[in-house]
Amino acid sequence: MPRISGVDIPDNKPIRVALRYIYGVGPKIAEDIIKEAGLDGHVRAKTLDEDQLAQIGGIIENSLVIEGALRRQVSQNITRLRDIRSYRGDRHRRGLPVRGQRTQTNARTRKGRKRTVAGKKSVKGMK
């Protein structure tokens, strides 16, 4: 199994897919990397030789923030919003949607699983 940029070990998949196993690399960036390296995106990751892997690693090193560094960057951004007491920081703190979505219904991704509230009228009953 080839190793690219530290611990990431993509496998038996075409490299344009395998690269996406790296945190911070999605479809678009994977294509960009392949284009810059002048490779064919359809070849399997295991067929790449050392030079090609080093080349891909170099491109990533030079132009991208990935994995731990990216995770750190994201959480720092959130911490900043919290520290300056902005509205967005407050939404992060409360675990509610940050970008103005509705919360009367839905928003379950942020709010987590439904907690039933005793005595709350059902939607049908509100009419």
Place this chain on the structure above:
Amino acid sequence: MSRSLKKGPFVDLKLYRKVEKLNQMNKREPIKTWARACTIVPEFVGHTFMVHNGKLFHSVFVTEDMVGHKLGEFSITRLFRAHTTGTKAQRAGVR
């Protein structure tokens, strides 16, 4: 959609002039403002703004980290008091 770069950030002119004046006099005093949509520019750092939220003025001390945000982001407009806890019977008992 984000704002066109051509226009630059929106800064409330009246407010900006007021800050400039204070900067020239090297004075710091709270500025009452309704300009919630005004972007915070580096000149504002260190000033205190009283930002209207529709009802009252929240005091906002501008730090370097706030540059690029809008004044309104720091003066919330909604009031959330916690939901009541327990059952109706319990609450009646307390009263």
